[in-house]
Amino acid sequence: MLGTVFLLEWILFNFVILSQVILKSKFFAVCFVIFGAIIPIMSAIKPKNRTDLASELVRPRSVRLNEHVTRTDVTLDEEAAKALGKPVGRYTTVSGSAVLRGEREYYPRLVRALADAVREFVQKPETCLIVGLGNPSMTADALGSAVVKRITVTRSPESGGVCTLCPSVSGVTGVESFDVISGVTGVVKPSLVIAVDSLCAASGSRLASAFQITDTGIAPGSGVGNHRFRLDRATLGCPVIGVGVPLVVYASTMIREAGAEPSESDLIVTPKDVDLIVEDCAAVIAAALNKALGND
Numbered sequence: 001m002l003g004t005v006f007l008l009e010w011i012l013f014n015f016v017i018l019s020q021v022i023l024k025s026k027f028f029a030v031c032f033v034i035f036g037a038i039i040p041i042m043s044a045i046k047p048k049n050r051t052d053l054a055s056e057l058v059r060p061r062s063v064r065l066n067e068h069v070t071r072t073d074v075t076l077d078e079e080a081a082k083a084l085g086k087p088v089g090r091y092t093t094v095s096g097s098a099v100l101r102g103e104r105e106y107y108p109r110l111v112r113a114l115a116d117a118v119r120e121f122v123q124k125p126e127t128c129l130i131v132g133l134g135n136p137s138m139t140a141d142a143l144g145s146a147v148v149k150r151i152t153v154t155r156s157p158e159s160g161g162v163c164t165l166c167p168s169v170s171g172v173t174g175v176e177s178f179d180v181i182s183g184v185t186g187v188v189k190p191s192l193v194i195a196v197d198s199l200c201a202a203s204g205s206r207l208a209s210a211f212q213i214t215d216t217g218i219a220p221g222s223g224v225g226n227h228r229f230r231l232d233r234a235t236l237g238c239p240v241i242g243v244g245v246p247l248v249v250y251a252s253t254m255i256r257e258a259g260a261e262p263s264e265s266d267l268i269v270t271p272k273d274v275d276l277i278v279e280d281c282a283a284v285i286a287a288a289l290n291k292a293l294g295n296d
Helices: 002-023 026-044 078-084 104-121 143-148 177-188 251-257 274-292
Strands: 070-076 089-095 127-132 161-165 192-201 210-214 240-250
Touching: 070 078, 089 104, 104 210, 104 240, 104 274, 127 143, 127 177, 143 192, 143 240, 143 274, 161 177, 192 274, 210 274, 240 251, 240 274
Parallel strands: 127 161, 127 192, 192 240
Antiparallel strands: 070 089, 089 210, 210 240
C-alpha cells in the first residue's frame, strides 16, 4: 500500500512539472498538487470494521447476569440506524466464552440467559417457523442447519406449533433461499419466523461468544458482503426474529488487532476447531429456542 502511494505521488509530481513546462498553466498544476495531497490521506484512513453485531457499533453498557454471562441491549431509532447502516429495531446480545473455551458445565447458564432474551422478543406464537440459513456443506456456515435439526417440531395442520425449514443456498440448490422461505411462509402462514444464521464479527474475541437476537429480521450473508434478499416483516408478511452468533472474522481485522497494518485482502478466517464450535453453538441456540417456545 505504501509503495503504491509513493508511486502515485511520483507520477503526480511529474504531471505537475509537465503542466507547468508544457501547458504553462498554474490551474492544472494546482489541481494535481491538491489531488496528490488527497491520495496519501485517503490511503491512511482505515476501513470500518465489518460486523453483524449492533453491540460492536454502539458499545452499550453490559449487564453481568452471572459469573460467566453478560448481556447488552441496543435500540436503534431512525437516526442511529441510518448512521450505523443497520435496520431500526432492538438488538440484544448475550455474551459468554463457555463455548469458545469448551466449558460445557457452563452451557446451561448461557442457555437460560439466551432463552430469557428470546422470550422478550416473542410471545407464544400459534405457529412458529424456524429457518436454518446458510450452506450445510460449509462448516462455518452450517449453524442454521445444525440448529434446525435439534429443534423439537410440534406443528400439525390442525393445531399449529413449531415447524422448521432448511433452504440451503442457491449455489447448491439453484434456488434463492428467499424464494424457498417466502413460498413456505405463504403456505404455512406462520405467526412468527425465527431465522438462524452464522454472523460476522469485527473482533476475534466475539467469535462463538456473542449470541445476538434482533426483531429487525436478518439479511443472509450481509456481514461478508454477500447480500441476499432481507427476511423481515415487510418481505414475509409476519414478524421475523434474527438469531445468530459470529463464526467468521476478516483477516484484516485480526491483523489490525495485532497492531500491524492490514492488507487489502478480503480473506475470511474462522477458529481452527470451528467444526466443534458450530455444533456446540447450535446446541446452545436450539436448547434456548426450545426452552423459550415451551418445548424443552
